[in-house]
Amino acid sequence: MRTIDVSVIKESIKHMCIDANYNIGADIQAAFHKSLETETSPIGKSILVDLLENARIAGEKQVPICQDTGMVVVFAEVGQDVHLVGGDVKMAIDQGIREGYEEGYLRKSVVADPLNRVNTKDNTPGIVYFDIVPGDQVKLKVALKGFGSENMSKTKMLKPSDGIKGVEAFVLETVSLAGPNPCPPIVVGVGVGGTIEKAALLAKQALLRSVDDESTLPHIKALEKTLLEQINQLGIGPQGLGGKTTALGVNVEVFPTHIAGLPVAVNINCHASRHMEVIL
Amino acid sequence: MQKKRINTPMTQETVKALKAGDQVLISGTVYTGRDAAHLRMIKALENDEALPFDVEGQVIYYVGPTPAKPGEVIGSCGPTTSYRMDDLTVPLLKKGLRGMIGKGERNQTVIDGMKKFGAIYFAAIGGAGALIANSVKSSEIVAYEELGPEAVRKLEVIDFPVIVVIDSEGKNLYETEREQYATK
Numbered sequence: 001m002r003t004i005d006v007s008v009i010k011e012s013i014k015h016m017c018i019d020a021n022y023n024i025g026a027d028i029q030a031a032f033h034k035s036l037e038t039e040t041s042p043i044g045k046s047i048l049v050d051l052l053e054n055a056r057i058a059g060e061k062q063v064p065i066c067q068d069t070g071m072v073v074v075f076a077e078v079g080q081d082v083h084l085v086g087g088d089v090k091m092a093i094d095q096g097i098r099e100g101y102e103e104g105y106l107r108k109s110v111v112a113d114p115l116n117r118v119n120t121k122d123n124t125p126g127i128v129y130f131d132i133v134p135g136d137q138v139k140l141k142v143a144l145k146g147f148g149s150e151n152m153s154k155t156k157m158l159k160p161s162d163g164i165k166g167v168e169a170f171v172l173e174t175v176s177l178a179g180p181n182p183c184p185p186i187v188v189g190v191g192v193g194g195t196i197e198k199a200a201l202l203a204k205q206a207l208l209r210s211v212d213d214e215s216t217l218p219h220i221k222a223l224e225k226t227l228l229e230q231i232n233q234l235g236i237g238p239q240g241l242g243g244k245t246t247a248l249g250v251n252v253e254v255f256p257t258h259i260a261g262l263p264v265a266v267n268i269n270c271h272a273s274r275h276m277e278v279i280l
Numbered sequence: 281m282q283k284k285r286i287n288t289p290m291t292q293e294t295v296k297a298l299k300a301g302d303q304v305l306i307s308g309t310v311y312t313g314r315d316a317a318h319l320r321m322i323k324a325l326e327n328d329e330a331l332p333f334d335v336e337g338q339v340i341y342y343v344g345p346t347p348a349k350p351g352e353v354i355g356s357c358g359p360t361t362s363y364r365m366d367d368l369t370v371p372l373l374k375k376g377l378r379g380m381i382g383k384g385e386r387n388q389t390v391i392d393g394m395k396k397f398g399a400i401y402f403a404a405i406g407g408a409g410a411l412i413a414n415s416v417k418s419s420e421i422v423a424y425e426e427l428g429p430e431a432v433r434k435l436e437v438i439d440f441p442v443i444v445v446i447d448s449e450g451k452n453l454y455e456t457e458r459e460q461y462a463t464k
């Protein structure tokens with residue numbers, strides 16, 4: 001049995017909230033450069049150049065890439081041989097968010113009640129998922145989710161007979177309807193299978209993979225490739241002003257499902273795709 | 281492409297001269313306002329109360345910046361998605377608002393209002409908040425301070441980079457350009 005104090009978790013969450021907001025991922029940066037080679041729209045190209053410049057300024061001045069510094073989603077995989085001490089782990093995670101958003105000069109974008117809408121002023125609570133896994137480590141994954149892109153996400157219960165074509169059509173329809181709203185170039189996370197909430201969760205987890213990552217399942221890897229090609233033929237382009245660069249990547253996650261169903265969720269993320277992980 | 285320079289407040293002549301697709305650098309005053317501030321302004325108009333600033337000729341930027349770090353004028357300040365302000369826009373256009381800066385589509389009601397009253401919809405680059413902050417030279421809260429990031433701020437900007445997406449004739453770059461680059 002390994003003992004971990006929850007204050008260590010708090011510190012990690014705090015640092016990841018700040019770091020991920022200031023420093024763009026190497027995968028996104030590489031994807032910008034790659035897109036610059038293929039983009040044919042002059043406005044599109046100039047936007048990609050500006051986004052690279054934006055990332056450079058943010059990293060240099062240590063300020064947020066984007067003003068929507070997101071709602072914090074945390075995936076905590078806790079080894080079953082770990083004993084967490086020093087307090088309530090969920091409170092520790094929220095405290096990490098609170099300190100990160102205050103000390104990092106990040107925007108507080110959370111309201112306490114979805115209908116009364118009073119800002120909690122510290123960006124808490126975070127959305128926390130715990131998983132118990134073998135081993136004596138704790139893995140923390142953090143995603144800082146902007147809502148311009150979150151608002152364009154969708155779930156649909158397809159029929160089993162809709163099959164892979166149905167999945168493709170739904171993803172394309174979702175991206176097409178989103179148009180310029182989620183700040184393209186976007187990253188698309190797709191969850192297929194499970195139940196309605198499982199599909200949505202898979203889509204979110206898909207966004208935690210690196211943008212150039214490929215599925216280990218051959219048929220899903222092929223689906224990711226087809227979807228990326230089809231999305232980039234829609235013409236939406238950087239910021240929706242036309243071009244070949246609508247998405248930087250598509251990640252698909254699958255899970256067993258019921259004989260009667262084919263749940264699909266599409267979680268859209270913007271180029272400000274901010275996520276990080278740490279193993280304690 | 282040659283960028284056009286304009287100053288705010290905007291005259292009707294400036295509005296007429298701007299066309300969808302123009303890349304523009306704005307200098308002058310720009311007011312910030314997003315969801316909550318719009319709700320309050322519309323409520324004020326409904327109750328025949330004064331707006332927190334005279335909108336005649338002005339430009340509103342849909343943004344909720346991050347807090348400024350010590351020594352900085354403003355935090356990161358890229359645009360937020362505009363459609364959420366669609367139902368709260370025409371009364372402001374009627375009062376003389378001539379420009380809006382945001383990102384994403386507007387509905388037909390807004391476009392019709394822009395044609396009728398003469399206004400421009402500009403897009404700033406979504407997610408380029410650190411870059412955009414460089415063109416903001418001063419920032420002062422003028423109303424609704426309790427709304428935090430959603431308070432109305434008066435910004436003085438120099439060469440604030442935007443693109444005309446919808447002009448005062450209703451020409452919409454989101455529609456025309458996407459069509460052009462789509463593979464059929």
Ligand code: SF4
Pocket residue numbers: 066067068069145146147148149181182183270271272358359360406407408
């Ligand atoms: S959609 Fe993403 S890039 Fe655009 S404003 Fe929101 S968080 Fe920023």
